Amino acid sequence: MINVLIQGLALSGLYALLAVGFTMIFSVGRVLNLAYGVYIMLGGYMYYTAVQVLGLPKIGGFAFAIASGIAFGVLTYTILVRRLEDNPVAVEIATLILAVVMQSLIILIYRPVSKSMWPVVQGVFRYEGVFVTYNLLVAMVVSWVALAGLLLFVRYTRYGRAIQAVSMDRKGAVISGIDPRQMNLATWAISGALGALAGVFFATYTQLNPSMWVGPLIVAVAVVVVGGIGSIIGSLIVAHIIGFMETFTTALIAAELRGVFTMILIIVVLVVAPKGLFGRSEL
């Protein structure tokens, strides 16, 4: 039982990191970035390429992954989203198409087979019947550090406050001399970085394959829908609800069902509390 709890906690930490980049974009730009799963996939594949193909050190793998996440986020925003800004539905369709295109590209380059990744950290933590891989523990700690950093940045720095300002009142931000497009761009870059970082751990937790962007995207959408869309703290709480739910489902019912419950949760919340459990749409 303790084991399940610790597994749940570790997985939730990873999910929180998965979701928060998606949440930020929704909160600042008011659009769902359905290409978000691609940052996660890209993070995994780039780390794999750097470390397992090119033989670079792990730190190089992370740098490579994060840089590609940032680049892809910035490109998605400047090439696609900025032009469609006033039309959220168009953004959602375009980003979904982009995700599918990227999936094909990955298949073309890396073949359609799954590849297994070496864990970032080897070994298993065992103590009194508790066993968790060090890899998942490290993922959890990295998530917490990244999320704490994000929270501090958003709350206590000039640019963080400017990003919050755009998310809470665009006109109020503009008349304070803040350019919403600049803050959107920064948000997409941060989102890409967080997604790619999460992707490295997600890929080591599961496997690398060209459709791996779907699962994390559903988790991210669930966090936004269930959490009431937008606040960082709300996202953390919901990521833990989903993480624990999936861990318990896997442990007590069947591993195959864990994603299903997440989707059922999305639908139930949409019907019962369409504004989400925490109902506030700002960062």
Next chain:
Amino acid sequence: MKRQSMALLEIENLEAFYGRARSLHGIGLEVEAGSIVGIIGPNGAGKSTLLDSILGLTKAKGDIRFDGTSIVGLPSTKIVRMGIGYAPERGHLFPFMGVRDNLLVGAHTVPKDAEKNLATVYGLFPALKSRERQETGTQSGGERQMVSLGRALMSRPRLLIVDEPTIGLAPKICGDIASALRRMNQELGMTILLTEQNVNFAMHLANDIHVLETGEIRLSGSAGELRDDPQLREAYFGN
């Protein structure tokens, strides 16, 4: 080219559009440096549209010069950086941020002066200092109006533009707002352009008054002149 006796803000033949509907039909007015200018007019006259247009927030045609430079068509953020502060209708505050953070956002363009300007704002509105951490979404209308003025002040603009500062406020609070605006004008040397439906408030505070109706200026003059104007008395004081 700067002329000798130039007003700080000069508006000529300004038209503004929402979609294809035109809601300002050729406005012209000047705001002299150091003065307080009031624009009065009923609901829907176009007061907010006029102010939004100065900040570059509407689709506008015509000419607006700030300190001799034409600002029509410039991005709003640039206009703000040139030295125009705006306290818009309904405040547009950041509801889940505390008072202090709201004010700090106002200093986005002048990060080095943030602390100094914060002290200035707290000097004008001591009530805000004791509620630094309160989220503005939970505050009263009067407090929010103070935060709104304070936020506009945080960049220490040369021209402060205020949309209906007394709307929905109790008379006592209106008095506080009036004295704060007067202090900004006299002690901080700020030029002020404000709109009002509260004619007495505007007459009391402003040097010059313009009467705006259905997107046109009907009447202009000094507050003293207009106070006795029969047309205005009939329209706004019912006698």
